[in-house]
Amino acid sequence: MYRHASRRLIQALGDGGRRRSFSTDLPAASSEDAAFVEAWRKVAPSIDPPKTPLAFMKPRPPTPSSIPSKLTVNFVLPYQSEISNKEVDMVIVPATTGQMGVLPGHVATIAELKPGVLSVHEGNEVTKYFVSSGFAFIHANSVTDIVAVEAVPVDRIDPSLVQKGLADFTQKLNSTTTDLEKAEAQIGVDVHSALNAALSG
Incomplete structure (x- = not known):
């Protein structure tokens, strides 16, 4: 609507x-x-x-006159392509403004990504990735390009390593003295907290 x-x-x-x-x-x-x-x-x-x-630059594909039934998704990392021209029902991206669902016909948008879960919905099948950061480029022609700095399927994350990393970075955050060390420790805490939430959610 x-x-x-x-x-x-x-x-x-x-x-x-x-x-x-x-x-x-x-x-x-x-x-x-x-x-x-x-x-x-x-x-x-x-x-x-x-x-x-x-x-x-290649010309932009024309915007269809009617909303298509599927969303075409491209999901790339600096070293490989995870998804290429795949037609899906919906993707949910962890935007800095909150979780954002993208359906066919979505208004053109650029969204910055934060550490969190990217989920790709295709029928009853949902594939989840943990992404560290990046951008989602949502085009008016029902094509979405997602570029992430790093990503891993959620089912390949080791919960014990996440807990250890969270504890280590929390300890560093409480014991560091310089602004640089505090910033690095805070990033570690944020990423491991997001990983922990991805596993529990």
């Missing part, structure tokens, strides 16, 4: 109901690139213009 209301509001407020173009929309990207090349040729006609970032 809120999703449809926000779309109507955006249409009412923005350019008389016309959809605002994004940098990755092909017509807008082509015209901006052509304008840059034209301006370059006026200044330095004997030198070939450099390629702009738009030349390296």
Whole structure:
């Protein structure tokens, strides 16, 4: 309900109901690139213009006129791809503002992730990952890209190591004297507390 209301509001407020173009929309990207090349040729006609970032970007897939039944998810880490172009029913991400559920047709959003559980729902099957941090890029075309610094399936986490780590970092937090050591210890406590909550929840 809120999703449809926000779309109507955006249409009412923005350019008389016309959809605002994004940098990755092909017509807008082509015209901006052509304008840059034209301006370059006026200044330095004997030198070939450099390629702009738009030349390296793929055009954004069009936003469908109706909401699809599935959400397409990509989930990547710096060293591997966990999920690639998988159609699912929903994902729940641990955003810094709280747990956020993403369904097909979700409004375009960028969400910063905090340590917590990312769950991927496909029918009755739910796959859970613990993520340390990262970002979720939710596009208007029912595609969600999730980029995490580190992630591990929740069922591979050792509870005894989590408890030991939490105790160690709590002790360090209480005994350190410098701001840097306190900050590092606090991060350790936060991450291990989130791990502990992931295992108990």
